[in-house]
Amino acid sequence: MGDMRVTDKFGVLAEPRFRLLWIGRTTSALGDAMMPVTLAFAVLSAGGSATDIGLVIAATMVARMVLLLIGGALADRLPRRLLLGGSDLFLFAVQATVGVLFLAGHRSLTILLGTAICYGAASAVTRPAVAGIVPQTVDRAKLQQANGLMELSRGAAQVVGPALAGVVVVTASVGWVYLLDAVTFLVSAITLAFLPLPSMQRTGGSRILKEVAAGWSEVVRRPWYWVTLCGHAICNVGSSAFYVLGPVVIARQVGGAANWGLVSASMAVGALLGAATAMRYRPRRPLVAAHLGLLLSVLQLAALTGHFPTVVIMGSALVSAAGVAFANSLWTTAIQRLIPEELLSRVSSYDWLISFTVAPLGYAAVGPLSEAVGATWTLEIAIAFAVAGVATVLLVPRVRQLRQTGEGDLHGWPDLDDRATDDTPATSDTACTTTASPESAR
Incomplete structure (x- = not known):
């Protein structure tokens, strides 16, 4: 890429x-x-x-x-x-x-x-x-x-x-x-x-709750963004099964709860590798590459469905964690480039809110579900959720269309292409540029 x-x-x-x-x-x-x-x-x-x-x-x-x-x-x-x-x-x-x-x-x-x-x-x-x-x-x-x-x-x-x-x-x-x-x-x-930071346009003069509502309006007017957040929520529900059932399955089938520590360590190493990869590799289709990386999270779920040795579960957890870390870096970068800077924190706060809200719901649901239908069926349902979440995102045309050059410039959307050729101001889906004067007064 x-x-x-x-x-x-x-x-x-x-x-x-x-x-x-x-x-x-x-x-x-x-x-x-x-x-x-x-x-x-x-x-x-x-x-x-x-x-x-x-x-x-x-x-x-x-x-x-x-x-x-x-x-x-x-x-x-x-x-x-x-x-x-x-x-x-x-x-x-x-x-x-x-x-x-x-x-x-x-x-x-x-x-x-x-x-x-x-x-x-x-x-x-x-x-x-x-x-x-x-x-x-x-x-x-x-x-x-x-x-x-x-x-x-x-x-x-x-x-x-x-x-x-x-x-x-x-x-x-x-x-x-x-x-x-x-x-x-x-x-x-x-x-x-x-x-020292460059100065930028600041919102102000309105009540804080009105600005929160304005942030929601900015999310809603960007279908590619809110559909992607919904996809992430679905994927997070599926991924939560690994953290709830992983220790249980490993303790029962693989040979002891101590092996869960090895799996956790492999995930930490994987996260480091994924982040390091994001530092060196700039894919031409950043959002597609990010969500293909996110799809790797199904590997750790799949590894729990069979009687695999610890080393296999460790390897799958490592690759899955690497994919998630890689996806996080690309997603964060894309949002920072596509959302106007004066709206960036409000818009990204909805992303964080969904993550913090949905994950606990997944954790709470996995235990009762596994008791009702068994751990294997629960893990297979979790895999389906993870796949469905990524597929939801990849079906969005703008996600597939967005491209970037070797220098990191984005193109592939009409408004981005118009801005590149005509040097017009940023539109509602593109990020604004700040001035270079230092923020010394702040």
Whole structure:
């Protein structure tokens, strides 16, 4: 399909603005990756149970889902750099406070629930803000490479973070992990403070809920986008079966629950490989290639339907995770190029909302369904969902028509082709260009 004309796969780090953003987000991602392990031990050390762990996790998810659309509207209204920096400083204060309280012996579930709500609220702002800020830090030709590196860094953090948290908990205490997480947020805030960004048109003057509604209108007026989101939702429901039934099937059929750790490790490696591939390979049909990569997720589901050895399941999980990471990078890049920058955070917040909402529904449905019809039938139904989701996307004409050059310029849609030949302003389906003046006043 084509190749990326960048000789150095880490060449995007030569961009000073992106380098600062990458350092901050990677450090913050490491802190985020430490928290799932830390949270479990924190709840138990406060006298809680498994039910309480689920309650704290649910508090984070609910806060995020409730505020996500508002976070997207804020990220389009306010300077994203300040919004991200403020969120980092807020979480620095929250995590540092919890760390000090735990070290002082003041441990309670109420503190952890409050912390979870704060965490969810902050992530509701940072998710859409990050989607909008990356294009402001790199040349358009390096945008896919930048997104691939961000995906790669998040994958690496998911490998290192839990292990680091476990070591600190065992050798020190839970409180020290919270303090370490606070430091990661402080580092991210400092990098953002030194990050100059180009100015851009901002929304303003209207109520925040009106801007949320305007974001929905922008989603609805782009059928290729909302149909793709529906396809992703269907695919996510199918993929959820692997995470629910995978440990059960492996424990019963392959020879022990410990092998699930090997499968999880292979998925982490696969995610790194997929992100690295996205940094180096620029397909001519980006949306088609992205969803063909997403289709690889059926391999890990199929591997659970038979009595396959652990190494086969590990290989299928690795390839599936690589495909998903590759798809994420290409999809993010396409959206950043096709959606006007002043609308980008609001529009992308609906993408995040669907992902955060649908996945838990899939997790909740898989268990009862497997008890009713059996694990094998449930996995086959999940495969059908994943295939149907990808097919729904690939049936959209604009998804198949979109192409890009070796330099990353998009074409294949009438409005994109007209813009390329006539140098006309961006239309409703194409991204706007920002000016080059620094955001020093912000």
